[in-house]
Amino acid sequence: MTHSRRSSFVNFVQGLDLCEPQDVTPPGQNEFPIPELPVLNGLRCSFGTCSYLCLTEKRMKSHWSLAKHSCVMQKQSWFSVPVQTFFRGNLLKYFSGLVQPPETELAKCSTAELSTCFLTGAYNIDERLLQHYCTLTSTMITSDSSDTTFWQQTVPQLAHEHDFLMSAILALTSLHLAHLNTDRQREFAIHASSYQDRAMPIFRKVVAAPTSENCNAIVVFHHLLVLYSFAAEQQDDDDLFLISRDDNEVAPRWLHFIRSACVILQDVRHWVEVGPCQTLLLSWEAPLKINKIVKKSIMETLLTLIPPKSSPRFWRQNIVNIYNEASSQLALAFACSTDQFTIWDALRLWPVTISVDFMNLLREEHPCALVLVAHYTVLLQRIDNEWYFRGRANRLLKTIHRKLDPYWYPYIPPVLALDGA
Template sequence: MPTRRSHTKSRKGCLECKRRHVKCDEGIPKCTLCRKRRLECSYPPPNEDADSPQRSSINQDDLESNTALTGELPPATRMLEARLFHQYMTSTYHTLAQDGLSANHLSLNVPRLATSFVYLLDSIYALSALHLASVEADNRVPWLDAALRYQSQACSGLGKVLVDITTQEYEPAFVSSIFIMLFAMGYRVISVDSKPPDPLSLVREIRTLISGPAMLFDKIVKGGFTAQLEHWMHVPDTKESLPDGTHTKKIITSLDRLHTTIDMDKGPHHSTYRVNWQQLYQAIEPWPKIGPQGGPLAWPLFLSDEFLALIQNGDWIARVLFLHYGTAMRLLCHRWYVRDWGRRLVLATLEPLDDIPPEWVDTISWIRQAAERED
């Protein structure tokens, strides 16, 4: 009786190799076969096995318990995480640092915290995978797949901590929430989503994401305990490394003209205009210093529901102020997780507008030119 041939197919191989019924060497980010054939290479989630339809019904807690008992992770996972941590320590953390903000906190204190708080480690893996997706165009899809898996784990872990957070968790939760926020922004520009963004939905999402780090920052500052990141929290002169003085002056000049219009307005929304104008002005005017308000990136945090409702209802003063925020985000276009985010927001806001009131034609023309400018 002939002996039965042993199973040679990889159980944890990529989806393309499984479809072709060939053995996969589980290379990261692309297996050898996909790389040779120049195919997109992606792997199923860690808790799935395409060879076993019943696998997806296994409880995730059971899988984690089994891993804990054996003390082992699949070799492909270990190699992937080593690559992602190496990426963070050699490249990604550099892209997050700013003049006046010591990179030591990102390269020493944050990794040290991550060795004790797994959700922070997952957020490092997620952001590093997204960074790799931004620089390795040929491997963008598998890196995005990995980034999404770790982002999901980071969000889940952080969510559990926030239910009943202790002072010990303030700092790792703060850093993790920042990385999660940057990931959410970066994924939209790196994934090259073909669907035009809804500007107000985007800003509401960013406002929600920023509110997490802002709340934790407030707790750390007011907590009265020794913080590992204390110096990071109190850097008054943080600067962007690539200032654009000409563009900043043009935005400020345009905002000054808008302020004159707001002062002349005697309608019921006058105070709403003034408050939101002031917040945006304070975010831009110190440039290249970030300023105490967190720069243009943080402006959505201060937006009121009333102001967003005015934009949604077609109020032109609110709409033009909102468009200035989009042009201000161009100041951050050299950052890989921002890129053309401001341009896309401006153009998506302008696209449905047919009839522009005569008094706004020149302003809208300048905003469009500023958004479409190649950097």
């Protein structure tokens, strides 16, 4: 601001009876958070009564060496807390509402220990879920470790400003806990769906008219929705990719969500590409190296599946055209190599590229669509180690086996005998 524009504000502030910045005391625990201030993802030192707060692990480590805590205790320790600050720069001083780690040192617990202390902790459920999200769930969203900071820090910050995003985080975290605690699966699944039910109506409203303020939260929400719909899949095979007959939906839910995520992302990309969610754009648009030889050989294999005109199984020309297009995309997907194959790669390489005509053939359970999906499950195997996707690829393949005439079996990948489910 220019000096002349600034002066009217300065005059206004000088007329107020305010404390000197250095004399401002942090608000009490019960006053946290101050609604007008952003909530940041912070760390609190857990050494004795030291209540040092900061935002990064690096700073915390240097605090430990400066405060000489290490001389007394062997292991450095701290835990995540939400923090706020009134001032930046020299007067920066964080404060928080959380003074103790939930039960034990949450950040250092093993998965099993963590779940136990989560379950027995005396803290508010939302707070505990968010803690679990920050410590564990956020680090297990993609296998691409460069995205971890985004999911662990940026996303919770955004969620503090957008209730529907916060509910989505808590919903996914509840499903994660259901996955970790098989004996209390049902209980967590119920939590999850109540959070999701809370989020959806607000989300539908905001997504109808995205603004520069909420577009980032919308884009993140869409991504969480896809993971949620994977993780929430019941053991019902028909639900994964194929469309259950009773359902009027043209596409399975996650496919619908991921396709609309792409549309929204394009609509708001001018805002998103300059905001905190750039990294999501990158995960969709990271350049791919295409191995032309692989593409050609896979394409040739897929083309040999087309029954000859003389065969009683022959396909009409329009179906052959749709098949050719989708199989060319699939061959391309197989021929792409990325440094780290993520869930977003698995989705962007094929499901979002296939045509509406192909989706219709899939709904009719036409063999041309089923055999391509069967081949696609080979790509999906690469993300089978993600907790929300485990066992899904083979289950999908089994469903296809059931639906296809045995004539096609030699043309599709074999079902793995060992099925995690």
